[in-house]
Amino acid sequence: REILDKKGHQFYTQTDTEVLVHAYEEYGIDFIKKIRGMFAFALWDAGKKRLILARDRMGKKPLYYLEKNGILWFCSEIKSILVDPLVERKVDLQSLDFYLAFNYIPSPRTIFQDIRKLPPATMLICEKGQTKTEKYWTLDNSIRNSMDENEYSDHLYELLNESVKMRLISDVPLGAFLSGGI
Numbered sequence: 001r002e003i004l005d006k007k008g009h010q011f012y013t014q015t016d017t018e019v020l021v022h023a024y025e026e027y028g029i030d031f032i033k034k035i036r037g038m039f040a041f042a043l044w045d046a047g048k049k050r051l052i053l054a055r056d057r058m059g060k061k062p063l064y065y066l067e068k069n070g071i072l073w074f075c076s077e078i079k080s081i082l083v084d085p086l087v088e089r090k091v092d093l094q095s096l097d098f099y100l101a102f103n104y105i106p107s108p109r110t111i112f113q114d115i116r117k118l119p120p121a122t123m124l125i126c127e128k129g130q131t132k133t134e135k136y137w138t139l140d141n142s143i144r145n146s147m148d149e150n151e152y153s154d155h156l157y158e159l160l161n162e163s164v165k166m167r168l169i170s171d172v173p174l175g176a177f178l179s180g181g182i
Contacts, residue, residue, distance in 0.1 A: 017041075024052075032123055032136045037166065040076055040118075051126040057137050059107065059120030066115045067131055074124075078115055088114065108133075 001019045005011065009022040016039075023031040024043060032054055040061035043052045053074055055063045065074040066081055073081045081087055090113040095105045105111060107119040118124055121137040147155065168174060 029123075029125070042074060049127065051124075053118060053124040053126075054136075055118045055120055055122055057121045063118040064110065064115055065118060065124060068114055070129075072126055072131065078110060078112065081115055082112075090114070 001011070004019065004022045004026060007026060009026065011018055011022070016037075020031070020035070020041060020043060023034060024045070027034065029052070032052075037056065038058075038060040039054070039056045040063040041054055043054075044050075045052070051072070053063055053065065055061060062076055063074065064076070064078050064081060065072060066087060067073075071086075073084065073087070075081055082089060091111060092109060092113040095109040095111050098105050098109065099111065108116040110117055118133070119135075122133050122135050124131060124133045
């Protein structure tokens with residue numbers, strides 16, 4: 001938000017949603033690479049007739065979709081898609097097998113044959129009658145430098161501190177649970 005403010009964007013609210021819109025205006029489709037945090041959203045570009053669905057890097061927020069016969073359904077809960085009587089409720093047997101074997105169903109599958117979960121760090125772009133998914137981020141596991149134990153400890157502390165500060169910024173009331181093993 002601060003960067004966009006310096007570039008001349010005028011904000012009328014304190015919401016994260018408005019920041020998304022201005023970031024898209026400024027950076028185009030690459031705006032997603034600059035966003036951090038937990039999110040799942042849909043952004044409609046009326047001028048380009050482009051729909052962008054995106055999910056956060058770690059997949060904390062869910063986003064489901066179904067594309068069939070030229071129609072695209074999307075939502076944060078599968079039951080919203082299932083409300084439509086046009087949607088078939090066929091169980092995906094491979095997904096059922098995954099669930100019984102591993103106690104979860106890996107993305108992009110769901111228990112329903114045609115409904116998919118947008119994988120973490122992925123965008124779905126629907127434009128000119130074409131739909132494609134593309135990964136916008138991957139975790140870099142390479143070791144960049146060698147620090148001693150104290151340096152790693154200090155760096156971890158800085159990252160945790162920054163992470164907590166980021167999550168204390170909100171346009172809605174905040175709460176914290178201390179049952180997470182801290």
